Amino acid sequence: MDKAFQLSWKSIHREGDELTVEKDHVFHRNFHYNYPLIEKAEGIYLYDESGQQYMDASSGAVAVSVGHGNKEIIEAVAKQAEKVAFVHTLRFETEIQHHLSRLIASIAPDTLDTVYFTSGGAEANESAFKLARQYHIGHGKQKKTKIMSHWNSYHGNTMWTLSAGGDNNRRSLYEAELHEGTVHVLPPYRRGRPSSEGMTPEEFGEACLKEIEETIIREDPETISAFIVEPITGSQIAALVPPDNYLKGIRKLCQTYDILMIADEVMTGFGRTGEMFAVDHWQVVPDIITFAKGVSSAYLPLGGMIVSDGIVKVIKEEWDGKFAHGFTFSGHPLSLAAAKANIEYILKHDLVKKAKRQGEYLNGQLRKLAETWSFTGEVRGKGLLAGFEMVKDQMSNMAFESEFQAAEKFNALSLKNGAVLYPGQGQVKGEKFDHILLGPPLTITTQEIDKLITILEQNCSEFSELIKSTV
Template identity: 35%
Template sequence: MEETLSLKTELAELDKRHFMHPTSSIQMQQKNGPEFIFTNGEGIYLNEISGRKFIDGMSSLWNVNIGHGRQELGRVASEQMSTLAFSSAFSTYSHEPAIRLSKKLSDMAPGDLNVSFFTSGGSEANDSAIKIVRHYWKLLNKPERKKIMSRKLAYHGVSMGSTSATGIKEFHEMTTSLAPDFIYAPAPKPGMSESGNETVNLICIKETRELIEREGPETIAAFIAEPIQGAGGMIIPPKGYLQEMRKICDEYGILFIADEIITGFGRTGKLFGIENWDIVPDMMTVAKGITSGYMPLGAVLISDRIHGELIKSSKGTLFHGFTYSGHPTACAVALKNLEIIEEEGLVENSKIMGKEFAKELKQLEEEHWTVADGRNLGLLAAFELYEDPQNRKRFDSSLAVSKRVLQKCLEHGLILRSITYEGSDTIAIAPPLIITKEEVGKMFSIISNAVGAVEKELENEGFLKK
């Protein structure tokens, strides 16, 4: 025990001194050190250095789809490293893992998305998609088509292009280096995603048309959208919204890019989130679940139509690429990961467990006066916390209600995520796709107890059930 405590103290001090964490409070890290130091994982669980065990209710960063501790992927990585750990894909050099993975993605993807451009992750994939569509329009002698239309509360990454496509103001305020020619369409909000809510759908579509007309459709290269907005609030679009957006893009000649970084590879009960609406995009970006986080990898999947134009009209070298585009070891790990997803029926399990999620979310609303707008598609879920759910009145942000629920969950061994943009109190849930019915029940029991404990605190503070 003393040895473990000594190691934890040592690592915490080294962490504070030398490790600048992504998307973290620098002040909090310097004051308290790392909140957790994880040592190993197995299935849906993560183990911390002090011996505590947690359910990974967020698949870490929405990405560990096949669960932790899968030795099969370690063996594949070792075998590939011992033969060809790395080889460049520049200058048309190639290798079998990238070729095989390109073909596999072609087989899995909807429609004619048959060509892959590989990256190291999601931000790079979205950046690449943006550059490729602008290159495409230049080849068609329409260089004025360079604007990228995303949506408010969209999240597309943190490189310059993908940050600029992100529609969350906090990411814009962090820097002074946003790229020009990005515009933001309205998007549905949490609590407005019921299948029959035609009013919200019509308002979003009407305002999007107005934006396109105002900007000039001849200047817009592409519309990029997450099928379900993840980091911006886990927003499932209302019935008909995405189909209408596809029609609008076709009408104005705007390319449709589906950002499947979170929703890809089974998360929603379909292989890809966009398939829930029977839409085939012109391009699709993937990462996260492609390797279940075991290796960094992303890709842009490109339609035959766009690829055909690139073949026809490109001259010389395509001056875009990353050192690790098509990394052999990452591609080998991805192939094994996709094999596991298929052989273990994890897409179907996501769909089945999603039905259990829906039941649990409904029960949560029935049992707790603060809870409303529970929603899920497969194993991508969320619910809202309100002072007055019936009138959708939010708690004052200074109360940090969702973060208090999150802390109670952590105390009982469950990792979730709170989303608080624009004053919301959203709890997001996205466990590994291997989760069982028993584990779903255990997770929601912890959530219910945590919400109940916070509700008691709020009642003591003078808040009453409406």
């Protein structure tokens, strides 16, 4: 492990048994962190150059849904490469584009059956914002320009998606450049809401929806184009599941005020939460679903949006069939081939139901963990998207000081002990809080979950000692 950390800063070449270290040319995500060099990945495990094994308990960035080294996906990509590796979709289309679109439409919620491809989630959400704008102009509603979203949400790192997102840590450096036409509301999250104490989930959901409607009216409904929402919040509040009436309430508000509802399923789509799409838990049909990550299990970059018939109708009739948007790599044949093989694998092996079943087991084991360690706060999630907060103690629910970096320290222990987690630090009304997100491949077995829990137990034991040493 130490050797891997030491060498990861350098360009490394092997000549026989000799190791040659040269000047490093990589623009690292963090120049002050030494990254292990991963040489092999198989199933739910990663292996670095020293042989250290890491359980990929976060599927990368909650993306590698079917695990690493899937032969069916690899062979499908190679086969497509032999036929055609690239065409520009401004001029041509491919057979795989039609096959995958038909497959995605067949598993999407009712009336969502037209698919537009991008290279990733940020591009997908940016595309959805532009499509919403063009849709409203087609209806003669020029003033509809604003995008609504939640604080503590994440929708991408382009300037528009960063503006719509609610991660203050990411937004702060670019505050002057962020789009003014974004409107934020608080998420359905009780932290920072002392008035919610004693409310039932339904009452809390209604209170949150009332705040949203008041915001819509204050901003003027005639100026709001779309409301983008993560059905289950991912990296910013670690698998926060809303009250059962919440998404249905947003859907109703959007219909009442002629606002398009965009469900950001970049992290939750394609079986992750125990349904094919997270909105299916509440039988909500948005106007647009955006996706990425799990669509191809990250074997190749791919994202996109699934669009409702009503929006497509406006583009066809009011815009001469043209969406004023596009990317060079939209509909890249190799990415589409990876996605088709990936979805077929998920369906063939019934991984959506498995995610639900294994998720219930994982969530139950995490709750047992929380009963033992006082610094593990609320446990939540659906399917194999699970999370827990890290707090000073469960009784007060008080957050650790932000400088302590509790989640990062916990993940560092986890890496040492052989598992990769997804740490995060959110903020509500100025109060920062730490959390851990888990999203292992949908192929994980019960025995592998038990192994993960054993690693988490070890993490907790060592973290407890760390806390004692800093008091």
